Structures are given as C-alpha cells and as structure tokens.
Amino acid sequence: MTIPSWEDENLGSMKRVALWLAGTVGEGGIFTYTDLRKDFPAVAQIDRRVRDLRDRGWRIDTSRHDSTLGSDERRLVSMGEAVWENGKGPGKRAGGLNGARRREVLMRDGNFCRSCGITPGEEYAESYETAQLDIARRTVKHADGSESVMLITECRRCRMGAPRAETDEAGTIAALDSLGDMERKMLASWVQEDRRAFGRVELLWAAYRTMPAESRQNFREALNARLL
Structure with a gap:
C-alpha cells in the first residue's frame, strides 16, 4: 500500500513526522532531532510531535533505553498507529501516557520493576549501575482470544533485554490447574504480598x-x- 509523502504540507505536522519516520528512517533506523529540524524547519516543537507518536504505539528509543545511542540519537524500534490514515491522527488517544498517568502506573505496580523486582536507585548486583524505572507497553493475550496493549513498570535493563515481550494471560491462568492445593496456597501468599523473598x-x-x-x-x- 502506497503511503502519502511526508512533504505534503496539507497534512498535519504529526502525520508528516510519522510519514518521515516510516519512509526516511524505517524500523531499526537511527535519527536525530537535528535531522528532523533540517527537514521540518517551519514546525515548532518538533520533539512534541515525536512524543505524540509514542502515545499512539510508536516505539522510539533514546539513550535511556539503548546504551548504544548517543544523547541526541533516537531509534525507531517499531511503528504504531498509521496516523496518516483517515480518521486517525489528531486528538489524544485514549490511554496516552502523560506525567500523571506515568505516576499512576508506577504506584499501581509498587514502584519497582515488574520483571526483575529492582527499585529505582537500587544498584544492580555486582555493578555500580543504579536502576531507572520506565513505563513499557506490553501485549497481553486474554482468555477470550483477544489481545490488548497494557502499561507495565520495567527498568531500563529489562526493557532493553525484552523489547517485544508479551504476556500470555490465558496460558498463565490455565496453568493454575496443574498446581496442587498446597502450591496454590503458597502462590496465593506471594500474590497477596506482591513480592517474594x-x-x-x-x-x-x-x-x-x-x-x-x-x-x-x-x-x-x-x-x-x-x-x-
């Protein structure tokens, strides 16, 4: 399917930036804001257009997520919603991540990485590196066969190690039937505390x-x- 040109000034700036990323950078490609400003000299706050795309499922990593990137470099890991299509684009998508939403997810998740359990500022084992928490988007497979994308707290290391992690909710729930009563009670106690020593x-x-x-x-x- 042919997509519009990012140079079409009749399109909104977010749509044009999305098309520029899709056509000029491509998934896995690296770009800088200097590159963007060069091609979009008349668009103010071009970095905000990139943040808007993140709220629509576009994964764009910085040096916080990928240590191989320079401070001004960004990597287009994967494209999200095709915002240039009719009926998409302008208007904040439901579930978009802002500061308040980020704090809500952190509090809900106990303010620790749900993958490895580390807390913000805690040092990794045998390392002087301290953990930084971020919010990741996780694809969840439900018992009814449907899928949805949910927010989860992860540290930078876990996000880098499993950027496309999925949650098999249906399979995990079904596995409960393979446990004995004592094992279920033990598991229930860990779930109740939301942590296991x-x-x-x-x-x-x-x-x-x-x-x-x-x-x-x-x-x-x-x-x-x-x-x-």
Whole structure:
C-alpha cells in the first residue's frame, strides 16, 4: 500500500513526522532531532510531535533505553498507529501516557520493576549501575482470544533485554490447574504480598545460571565436592 509523502504540507505536522519516520528512517533506523529540524524547519516543537507518536504505539528509543545511542540519537524500534490514515491522527488517544498517568502506573505496580523486582536507585548486583524505572507497553493475550496493549513498570535493563515481550494471560491462568492445593496456597501468599523473598539456594541457582560455561563447570565441581 502506497503511503502519502511526508512533504505534503496539507497534512498535519504529526502525520508528516510519522510519514518521515516510516519512509526516511524505517524500523531499526537511527535519527536525530537535528535531522528532523533540517527537514521540518517551519514546525515548532518538533520533539512534541515525536512524543505524540509514542502515545499512539510508536516505539522510539533514546539513550535511556539503548546504551548504544548517543544523547541526541533516537531509534525507531517499531511503528504504531498509521496516523496518516483517515480518521486517525489528531486528538489524544485514549490511554496516552502523560506525567500523571506515568505516576499512576508506577504506584499501581509498587514502584519497582515488574520483571526483575529492582527499585529505582537500587544498584544492580555486582555493578555500580543504579536502576531507572520506565513505563513499557506490553501485549497481553486474554482468555477470550483477544489481545490488548497494557502499561507495565520495567527498568531500563529489562526493557532493553525484552523489547517485544508479551504476556500470555490465558496460558498463565490455565496453568493454575496443574498446581496442587498446597502450591496454590503458597502462590496465593506471594500474590497477596506482591513480592517474594528468594532463599539462599534460589539466589545461588540464579547466580549459577548467569555464569559463563567455564565458571559453571567450576561451580559444579565445587558443589559435587561438598556432596561427598
């Protein structure tokens, strides 16, 4: 399907920016605001048009999300709503993310990363890097077969590691039937607290899984020696 030209000045600025990104940059491509201002010299606050696209499902990463990017660089990870089509574009989309909405999601999610559990400002294990929380969009598969996009709190590391993560709500709920009564009660207690403290054995297992192959072999030998 042929899309309009971003140079068509009869279109609104957000539509033109979206078309410029789609046609000139492309998914996976990198651009800067300097590039945008060069092609859109008459459009004021061009950065706001980019933020408007994020509210419509466009994923545009900065150096906060991708450490390989420079401070002025942006990566078009994936395109969202085709705002240039009839009936789309102007007007804030329901569920758009603003400051108040972001704070609401952070509070609802307990102000920690829902993927790894780290809190803002907390140091990652064996690193001096501190965590920064952001709001990610997660595709959720529901029990009725439908899909929707929901907001979830994640740290920068988890967002970079799983940029296209999906939630299989239906499959996760169905898996409850495979648990025994004691296991369900244990799980219910973790869900009630919305947090689980891991024991020493589980922490060691998690550390072992992250080791390189040679280190895993050394760990196995040390463990087997202690079993004698």
